[in-house]
Amino acid sequence: MPDVTLIIDGRTVTVPAGTNIVDAARTTEVAIPVFCYHPKLKPVGMCRMCLVEVWTPLIDQATRQPVLNPDGTPKLGLMMGKLQPGCVTPVAAGMVVKTVTDKVQFAQRGQLEFLLSSHPLDCPVCDKGGECPLQNLTMQFGPSTSRYDYQDKVHFEKPIPLGDTIYLDRERCILCSRCVRFQDDIAGDPVLGFDSRGRSWEIISKSDPPFDSKFSGNTTDICPVGALTSSDFRFKARVWEVRPVPVVCTHCPVGCNITLDMRHDRLMRVMPRENDFVNEIWNCDKGRFGMRHVDDATRLTTPLVRRGEQLVPASWDEALRVAAQGLMRVRSSAGATALAGMIGADASNEDFALFRHVMHGVLGTPHLDHRPGGPADVALETASARFGVSSGTNLLGLGTGTLVLLVGADPEEEAPLYVLRLRGIVARGGQLVTVNAHPTKLDGSAARVVRVAPGREAALIQAVVCGILDGGAPMSSRARGIDRLRTSLKGASAVQLAAAAGVEFEVVRALTDQLISAPNMIIMIGRTGLAQGSAVSDAVGALAAVTGAFGRPGSGVIALNPGGNARGAQDLGIVPGEGGLAAAQYWDAIARGELKAMLVAGLDPATLGAASASALDALDFLVVQDAFLSDTARRADVVLPCAMLPERDGTFTNAERRVQRSRQARQAPDGQRAHWQILQGIAAALGSDPGYSVSSDVTDAIAAQVPAYAGARYTSLGVTAGDWGRQANESVYYDGTSYTNTEGTGVQLPTGVERDGLPPVAAPLTPLTGGVPTGTLAVLVPRAYDGRDWARGSKLAPRMVPPHVIVGPADAGTLGIGVGEPVTLTSARGSVTLPAQIDRGLAAGTVLIVDVAGFAAADLCGGVITSVDVARGEA
Amino acid sequence: MLGAIFNGLRTTLGYLFRKPVTVEYPEVKRPVRERFRGRHQLKRFANGMERCIGCSLCAAACPSDAILVVPAANDPAQPNSPGERYAATYEINMLRCIFCGYCEDACPTNAIVLEHQYEISFYDRTSSIFTKELLLVAADRGHGEIPPVLAQLDRRPSPPAQIDL
C-alpha cells in the first residue's frame, strides 16, 4: 500500500494507507487514550475515548480541487463537523490531527465521567488496581470529581464466576468487548457473548462448561478494568507489591515467555511477557494457571535413601555418594551398558549437558533418552533439524502467501499457543491445511481439511511428493538427494499412495497444487505424526525438499516434540547413542537382565503401565530426581529432590529452535537443587567434577562445544532486539496486558544449511502402498489438561480430562454406545474399560484414547496407533 | 560566709517550693496532645466488623516499609469486613515504624489510626512485629455505621435502583 503523510499534533508522520489514526499516532509517540481499541484486536470504535479533531483539506465541489487559503496552503475543514474516533478513522493525505484541543479534552473528560458513572469505587479491593487503564487514564485525562450521585450507580451482584478460572464483576465492566473480540477473533473460541442491552448489557458465557477456552486468562489481561479477574490471583497481592521474574514456560514446545510475579518467595501469579517471536502478548491457561505445583505441600524436601523397605531422609552428601556408588557398583559388575538414563524433556539445556556428562562421559553408557518410554514416544526426527524453519522466521510476520500444513498435529492440545499464532496467519491472509485422522480444533480455521486413515499421514505426504516428482513441477534444486528420493519412490504412484492414505486422488491433486503454489510453506508435525516412526517426518522432509520450503525465512518444518525442551535434548545428545536403546526398549531390556541400574530425572515411567513398573522394580539400582514422590521415585534407591521452574535458571530451546533464558525467581524452599546441580554432585562423587559454579558456566560450555549453540550465551540471549514489539510510550495500550520484555527475546539457532552452507539431504522414502487398514484403530491422542503433576493445586483441576475413549457416531450406532457408557477395548497387549464420548466428526473404524494421568496407556497400546476390538460394556 | 552559702543555694532552695516540671514516670503518665501519633490500632465498625479491607495502601504509603498486609477473600457467610476482601495478615514492624502517620492518610476506611500509647518496647526483635491480633481493637469497641460506599461492596446482590416510569 502506498504511504500517506499526515500531521499529528504538529508532527509529520508517514504511515501506510489504511492505518488508523491511533496507530499512526503511536509511531510518533503521541498516545491517544483508548479503552476498546487494542493493538492486537480489530478496532470497533465503541468506547469513544479516542475522539480527536481531524482536519481534512476542503474540496471545492465544482472544480474537485482543494480550496486554498490566501497564503496558498490548503484550507482545512473539521471532518464531518465533529470529533472522530481515532481508532476507526483511516489516515488520509494532508490530514491534520489534533489530540490536545479544548474540544478533545472536553470529550475525553466527558467519556471518563460517563464510564465512572457506573463504575464502583472499589479500587482498594480490586485486583486490577495499580495496573488499571481506567485508573491511569482517569488520572491523566479525567475529571477530578464525579457529578453523578453515588446512590444512582448501577449495582450488580459482585463477582460471578464466568468459568473455573475467571470471575466477572459486572459493575466494573465498561463494556468495551475486548474479551469477546479476543475469544472470537484471536482464540477462535467464541464462548463469550453479550446479553440484554443499554446499561444492563452484560457479558455472558455461552459454553458448557462455562468459558470453555484454553486462553481464558488472556481476557483478564486485556480487560481495561477489573471486571475480569482470575480466581488464581484473586486477592493474593497488590500488583505493585510483586516482583516480576522473567522465565520461560516449559509446559509445551512453544516456550512462551512468561513472568512469575513473586511476593516474598511465594508465586502470586503468572503473566505473559511480550515476545513477538514466540507468544506475542498471550499465554495459555495451562501456562498461566498450571504453575501452582511449585508451592505444593507434597514436594520432596530432602534427599531420600533406601534402608531396607523404607526411603529415609538423608543429607545431600550422603545421597549423592550413595547414588554415585550404586551406579558405579553396577558399572563395575555388569559393565557400562547395564546402565541407562532418562531425563524429562522439560529440563534445561544445562541439565542435559550435565546429564550427558554423567551418563555418557563418566559412566559411559549409550542408553540415554529424553522420552518417557511409553507408547506415545515420538521417533527421533531429523526433518526439523535439516529442513527446520530458518532463522528470521516470525510467525507474526507471515500472512498472505503463507501456507501452513499441519500433519498429525493438534496444536490446541500439544502446544496451545500455536493455535493463536496459526489463526493469526490465517487472519492475515495465509492458508491452513490440516492432515489428520481425527477432527481437531484448527480444522475450523483451515482452508482445507484432509482426513486420512489413522497412521496414514505419511502415505498422503508421500503421494504429494510423488505427484510433484512425477508431475515435473518446477523443483528446488537446492536440496541434495532428490535423485535418490525419486528412485526410492519408483515403485509407487501418487494414485496408489493416495489410496493407501484413504484419500481421494482428486483431493491429493488439489492439495499438491495448493502446496506448490504457496510462496511460503510452514509444515508442522504433531505428536501423532512424530510417534509413527520416522515415516511422517521423513516424508515431510522430502516434501520440504521438493517444494523448496526450507532455508529461507517463513518456510520450513516445525516439529512439536512433546516437552518444553525436547529440541534442546536432541541437540545436546540426550538420544540413544551408538548401540543405545530407546527409552521404550528399556523395559524389555531390564526384563532380559541387560539393564541393571537407571537414573531417571523428571520422568515417571512407572505410571506408563505394568511392564515399565515391574521393570523398575526389577532394577538393581535406581536413582530418581524428581520434585514429587512419584510412583517411580517410590521404587528408587536414592531420591533426589529437584528444584522447579521458579528456583532455577537456565536456557530452553523451543520448537522453532529459539533458545531462551529463564531466570531464577527464588531460592528453593527446602534446598532442592536443579537437575544439573544434582548431576554435578553425582559427577563429583564419581570423581569427575566439571566444576561449574553457576548455570551460565554450563551455558558457556555448551556454546563452546555444540556448534549450533555457539551464539546462545547469556549475553546474547538477554538482548531485546530493536523493532520487535511495543514502543516506549505504549503503556496506554498495553496496561495490565502483559509485561514488557526487557530481558531478551532469545536467539534462534541457525539450521544446518545456514551454518555450513551445505544444502540438506532429502532422505529416501519407503512407499507406504499397503491397503487402508481394516478393523478398528485406536489413536492415542494428547490432551493439554492431562492431569499430571503440573495440575496439583491448579484452578484448572475441574477441567482435567478424565481417561475416556472417543468413538465416532457410526461406531457408536453400530455398537449401541451412548455418551458416558463403558466401552471395553481389547488389543494384543490387554484390555481396558473406559467411559465413551462421541465425536461427530470421527470416521468409523477410528477411536481416540486420551493420553492422560490415570490411564496406563502401555497396558493397551503398543504405539500411538493400535489395532483394537471395541465392545460395549464392561469386560 | 553563711550569706555566701545561702546565696549559692538560692536557686536550689527556690526550686524546693515551686511545682516540679518533671513527672514521676512510670507512676505518673503525662497526657499527650490530641494529634499525638503513637501505637497503631486497627479499628472496627459499631457492628464489630473490621474496618480494614486489606487493600495494602498503608503498606504502599509507608516510607519505611514497616507494614505487611496479606489479603484474602471474605467468607460470605462469616465476613470479617465489609466487601469481599479482608486482611488475613496485618503486621507492623515497630522497629521500622517512624510514626509518620502516612498509613492513616492512605487508609480509605479509616481503619488504621495512630493512637496515644507511646510505651512500645520489647525484649527481642521478633516481638517488635505487632500482629493483627495485637493491633485490632476489641470486638465491642467498634464505632460508626458502615457507609453505603462500603456496604455496596458487599457480595449481596443489590438490584439496580428503580426509577418509576
Added chain:
Amino acid sequence: MAPSQAIFSRSRAGQESEQQFMPPLTEHIVLRDLDIPDIGDPEVYHRHGGYAALRTVLTEKTPAEVVALVRDAGLRGRGGAGFPTGVKWGFLPKDSYPRYLLCNCDESEPGTFNNHQIIDRNPHQLIEGVAIAAYAIECHTAYIYVRGEFAAGARTLERAVADAYRRGYLGQNIMGSGYDLDIVVHRGAGAYICGEETALMESLEGKIGQPRLKPPFPAIAGLYGKPTIINNVETLTNVPMIIRHGAAWYRQYGTAKSPGTKVFSICGHVRRPGNYEVPFGTPLRELVEADYYGGGMRGGRAVKIIVPGGASSAWLTADKLDTPMDYESLAAAGTMLGSGGVIILDETVSAVELAYKMDEFFKHESCGKCTPCREGTTFLVRVLHRMNHGGGRASDIPLLHDVYNQMAGNCFCLLGESAVVPIRSALRLFPGEFEQAIERAAASAATLRANAIPLVTH
C-alpha cells in the same frame, strides 16, 4: 370537502381568527384505497389497479429505467434522512451480486404510526413497491423487517405475501417475465435501535441488534456483507404510483425540493389525532388546526411544544406554527422532518417532564454499545428524574448542559445524538421551567452526608 374552505382556527381560546388553508388531497398516494373494504385481499387490490405497475415494470422497463424514473420523480426517503431514493439505488457497485433489498418496517419512533397502518390495511401496495424496487436494483431476495410489537400487522403482511406468491406476483418467473423474487417477512424482537439500518441488518443476521461501523456503507457491504439497499415502508409504497402515473404527475405534489406527499402521524393534544397524507410544504398550522386534519387543540388550550418528526427531532414552539412541513423548511427552523410523527402538546405539559420522558425512552432503548449513549442517557435520566421529583439542585442546569454536550457528536450512531435533542430543546426553549423545578426542590444534603465515612473521634 369543498376546495378553498375557510375554517376557524382554534389556536387560541377565545381569539378566533380566520385563516386560509390549502385543501386536503383528493387523491392519496400512500394512504390510497384505505376506504375500500378488504383492500388487503389480493383480488380486491388487483381489481383497483393493483400490481399493474409491477406488470408494467417487469414487461416494459429495464431496471435502469425504473431507477431513472424514481430519480426523476424526486422521491426522497421517508425514514428520516430524506435522501433521494433513486440516487441511493444508483450507489450499488456494478457487477456485485447477490444484492439485497431491505424494507425497514421497524417503525419505533415515538409519535409515528403510519407504516403500521400501511401494512395492517393495505399490505399489497407495499409488496408491489418492494417488488418494483427489487427489480430496479436487480436483487432476488427482499426482506421486510417488521417491528416485533406489530404482531397483528406482521401476520397480515405474512398472509399477503403468501397470497402474492400464490397468485404469481412473487416467486419464480413473476408474471412470465423471467424475474424471480422472494420476499421474507422478518419480525424483530422489539428494539428501537433495530430501526437503524446497520443494526437492522445485524438483527436480521441473527446477531444482537447493534449498529455497525460505517463505512462500509450498506450499499457496498450490507446484509451478509453484500450490497444492500434499505428503504422505509412509506418510500417503497410511493413507488407503484410513480410507475403508474409518471414522474411529472408525482412532482405536482409538494415542493420542488421535496416532491410528493408525506403521511404525518399527528398525535398529542389535538382533537383528531391520526395519519394524514398531505403534500410537502403544508404549513404546520394547517395540520394542527384544519378540521380535516388535527382539528385544533383539545379543550381549546394553547400549543406549547411541537415535536415535528418523532422524538428525535428538535422541538418547536407555537411561534413556528407557520413553518411549511418539508425537509428544507424544517431544517431551516432548526429541526427535522424525521419520520413524520408530529407530536403536539399543550400548555399543561411540563418541558422538564417531557424531556425526562423522552430521554427515559432513549435510555431504555440504548443498545449499550458506545459509552456516551449508554452512560449519558442514564446520566440525563437520573438528573431529570430527581428534578421532576423535587430533588433538583442549582448545579443541575450546567450539569445537564455538560452531559448533553459530552454526548452530542460523540456517539456511535444516531440514537445517542437523538437523546440529546429533547433535553437540548427543553433547556433552550424553556430554561425557566428548569429553574423553577430547582427552586421547588428542597435542597437535601442528607444524601451527601450518608456517603461520608465517619472519622473516628476520641
